[in-house]
Amino acid sequence: MKQDRSSFDSGAHNEEVFTPLVKQPKGRRKSIEISGEENFDNSSFNIANEQSKMQFEQKQIIPSPIEPNHAKKRGRPVEITDERFKVTKPKKISPALESKLSVLQDYMVEFQDTTGRITFEMVVATLAESYISHRLGVAKEEHIQKEIQEMFDKLK
Known part of the structure:
Protein backbone atom coordinates (compact mmCIF):
# COMPACT_ATOMS: atom_id res chain seq x y z
CA MET A 1 0.00 0.00 0.00
CA LYS A 2 0.98 3.49 -0.75
CA GLN A 3 1.65 5.93 2.08
CA ASP A 4 1.01 9.60 1.79
CA ARG A 5 4.38 11.29 2.21
CA SER A 6 3.38 14.80 1.34
CA SER A 7 3.68 15.86 5.00
CA PHE A 8 6.25 14.96 7.62
CA ASP A 9 4.92 12.64 10.30
CA SER A 10 6.86 13.03 13.53
CA GLY A 11 4.31 11.70 15.93
CA ALA A 12 4.99 8.02 15.32
CA HIS A 13 8.45 8.03 16.79
CA ASN A 14 9.23 7.68 20.49
CA GLU A 15 11.86 10.02 21.87
CA GLU A 16 14.61 8.12 23.67
CA VAL A 17 16.61 9.69 26.46
CA PHE A 18 20.35 9.16 26.19
CA THR A 19 23.38 10.18 28.19
CA PRO A 20 26.25 11.66 26.18
CA LEU A 21 29.59 9.89 26.39
CA VAL A 22 31.60 13.11 26.23
CA LYS A 23 30.62 15.71 28.79
CA GLN A 24 30.50 19.35 27.79
CA PRO A 25 33.21 21.44 29.47
CA LYS A 26 32.04 23.76 32.19
CA GLY A 27 32.88 27.41 32.10
CA ARG A 28 33.93 29.61 29.27
CA ARG A 29 34.87 28.06 25.93
CA LYS A 30 38.19 29.09 24.45
CA SER A 31 38.16 30.60 21.02
CA ILE A 32 40.95 31.50 18.65
CA GLU A 33 40.73 34.52 16.44
CA ILE A 34 43.15 35.10 13.60
CA SER A 35 43.51 38.64 12.37
CA GLY A 36 42.96 38.91 8.64
CA GLU A 37 41.30 35.50 8.42
CA GLU A 38 38.67 36.76 6.02
CA ASN A 39 41.04 39.05 4.11
CA PHE A 40 41.90 37.63 0.69
CA ASP A 41 43.57 40.73 -0.68
CA ASN A 42 47.07 40.50 -2.23
CA SER A 43 48.51 42.90 0.31
CA SER A 44 47.41 40.71 3.25
CA PHE A 45 50.04 38.11 2.42
CA ASN A 46 52.81 40.69 2.38
CA ILE A 47 51.74 42.09 5.75
CA ALA A 48 51.62 38.62 7.30
CA ASN A 49 55.02 37.81 5.80
CA GLU A 50 56.55 41.00 7.24
CA GLN A 51 55.05 40.26 10.65
CA SER A 52 56.48 36.74 10.64
CA LYS A 53 59.91 38.11 9.65
CA MET A 54 59.79 40.56 12.56
CA GLN A 55 58.82 37.78 14.98
CA PHE A 56 61.63 35.57 13.64
CA GLU A 57 64.19 38.35 14.06
CA GLN A 58 63.00 38.98 17.62
CA LYS A 59 63.46 35.30 18.48
CA GLN A 60 67.05 35.34 17.25
CA ILE A 61 68.24 37.64 20.00
CA ILE A 62 71.23 35.94 21.57
CA PRO A 63 70.94 35.60 25.34
CA SER A 64 73.80 36.97 27.40
CA PRO A 65 76.15 34.39 28.94
CA ILE A 66 75.53 35.90 32.37
CA GLU A 67 72.07 34.33 32.60
CA PRO A 68 72.02 31.33 34.96
CA ASN A 69 70.49 28.86 32.50
CA HIS A 70 73.30 29.51 29.97
CA ALA A 71 76.14 29.34 32.48
CA LYS A 72 76.80 25.69 31.69
CA LYS A 73 78.63 25.09 28.42
CA ARG A 74 77.08 22.61 26.04
CA GLY A 75 78.42 20.57 23.17
CA ARG A 76 81.89 19.26 22.55
CA PRO A 77 84.62 20.94 24.57
CA VAL A 78 87.05 23.05 22.58
CA GLU A 79 90.52 21.59 23.02
CA ILE A 80 92.43 23.70 20.48
CA THR A 81 95.18 25.59 22.26
CA ASP A 82 97.42 26.50 19.30
CA GLU A 83 95.93 29.11 16.96
CA ARG A 84 97.52 27.43 13.96
CA LYS A 89 87.67 28.20 6.35
CA PRO A 90 84.63 26.01 5.78
CA LYS A 91 85.17 22.86 3.81
CA LYS A 92 84.07 23.20 0.22
CA ILE A 93 83.81 19.67 -1.09
CA SER A 94 81.19 17.87 -3.09
CA PRO A 95 78.74 15.50 -1.42
CA ALA A 96 80.25 12.67 -3.49
CA LEU A 97 83.71 13.29 -2.03
CA GLU A 98 82.29 13.64 1.47
CA SER A 99 80.52 10.29 1.19
CA LYS A 100 83.70 8.71 -0.21
CA LEU A 101 85.71 10.01 2.75
CA SER A 102 83.11 8.85 5.27
CA VAL A 103 83.22 5.33 3.84
CA LEU A 104 87.01 5.43 3.68
CA GLN A 105 87.40 6.46 7.32
CA ASP A 106 85.72 3.21 8.40
CA TYR A 107 88.62 1.31 6.83
CA MET A 108 91.42 3.53 8.13
CA VAL A 109 93.30 1.64 10.85
CA GLU A 110 94.49 4.92 12.38
CA PHE A 111 90.96 5.65 13.60
CA GLN A 112 90.24 2.27 15.21
CA ASP A 113 91.18 3.52 18.69
CA THR A 114 89.39 6.87 18.29
CA THR A 115 86.19 7.06 20.32
CA GLY A 116 85.17 10.66 19.62
CA ARG A 117 84.09 12.40 16.46
CA ILE A 118 86.41 12.06 13.48
CA THR A 119 86.63 15.43 11.77
CA PHE A 120 87.24 16.20 8.12
CA GLU A 121 90.60 17.72 9.03
CA MET A 122 91.67 14.54 10.83
CA VAL A 123 90.81 12.41 7.79
CA VAL A 124 92.73 14.65 5.37
CA GLU A 142 112.45 13.94 4.63
CA HIS A 143 112.32 16.87 2.21
CA ILE A 144 108.50 17.18 2.43
CA GLN A 145 108.55 16.87 6.24
CA PHE A 152 104.10 25.47 9.96
CA ASP A 153 106.67 27.76 11.57
CA LYS A 154 105.67 30.62 9.23
CA LEU A 155 102.11 30.46 10.57
CA LYS A 156 103.16 31.86 13.96
Missing part, protein backbone atom coordinates in the same frame (compact mmCIF):
# COMPACT_ATOMS: atom_id res chain seq x y z
CA PHE A 85 95.22 24.43 14.34
CA LYS A 86 91.95 26.38 14.47
CA VAL A 87 89.72 25.91 11.47
CA THR A 88 89.13 29.22 9.72
CA ALA A 125 95.76 14.91 7.69
CA THR A 126 95.86 11.12 8.10
CA LEU A 127 95.58 10.58 4.35
CA ALA A 128 98.41 13.08 3.72
CA GLU A 129 100.68 11.44 6.32
CA SER A 130 99.91 8.00 4.95
CA TYR A 131 100.72 9.12 1.40
CA ILE A 132 103.97 10.75 2.49
CA SER A 133 105.17 7.76 4.49
CA HIS A 134 104.08 4.97 2.10
CA ARG A 135 104.27 6.38 -1.43
CA LEU A 136 107.36 8.57 -1.36
CA GLY A 137 110.97 7.60 -1.03
CA VAL A 138 112.98 8.32 2.09
CA ALA A 139 114.72 11.38 0.61
CA LYS A 140 111.46 12.90 -0.65
CA GLU A 141 109.75 12.12 2.65
CA LYS A 146 111.11 19.70 6.29
CA GLU A 147 108.94 21.88 3.98
CA ILE A 148 105.84 21.20 6.08
CA GLN A 149 107.70 22.18 9.25
CA GLU A 150 108.92 25.42 7.61
CA MET A 151 105.37 26.31 6.49
